[in-house]
Amino acid sequence: MKLVIAAEACLLLVFRSDEVPYPELLSVVVYEGAWKTTRRTPMAGVIAVREAANSGESWSRDLVILSWKDLRVNGVVLHEFAHQLDAADGAVDGAPELPTAARYAQWARIFGAEFERLVARFHRGLPSDIDPYATTNPAEFFAVVTEEFYEQPAVLAARHPELFAELETFYGVDPRTLTASPTDTGT
Ligand SMILES: [Zn+2]
Secondary structure, eight states: HHHHHHHHHHHHTTOOOOSSSSSTTEEEEEHHHHHHHHEEEEEEEEEEEEEEOOOOOOEETTTEEEEEHHTTTTTTTHHHHHHHHHTTTSSSSSSOOOHHHHHHHHHHHHHHHHHHHHHHHHTTTOOSOGGGGGGGHHHHHHHHHHHHHSSHHHHHHHHHOOOOOOOOHHHTTTTTTEEEOOOOOOO
């Protein structure tokens, strides 16, 4: 179990040059299966409250919770560890730690526009190739597009080239070919 989880978690870092992987992460709790949670989603002026099955959580920099049964069937490890990278700069806001103010500005411009476009499509009932759970907030958007970056890179590159390029620079890899790309953490 440790090996399976670590291998996928490290896929996010293997082409970067972080000195210590997930430096503040202390515990990975593994449940046998999904657990029940109450999900609150803002929709057109009201809050929709519904019970949902949860297969992963990452609330703080020191803890990740995963459902073992769900690990193999969806990108839950990539998703939750993307939240860990997002939290590294102290805020889970959809922007991970970036080296310069210019890179933050570019990230905010591209991710902000893509997020707003997806939310607008969702509210008009239009389909999208990005999982609608990404409309929850910018942090979920980053975690969901990280999954899609690794799991269906050709689709993401073709339909969201700027978003793909930002993720390629951040993760330091083109997952279509698994070849290294210039990264922000480059030494
Ligand atoms: Zn999430």
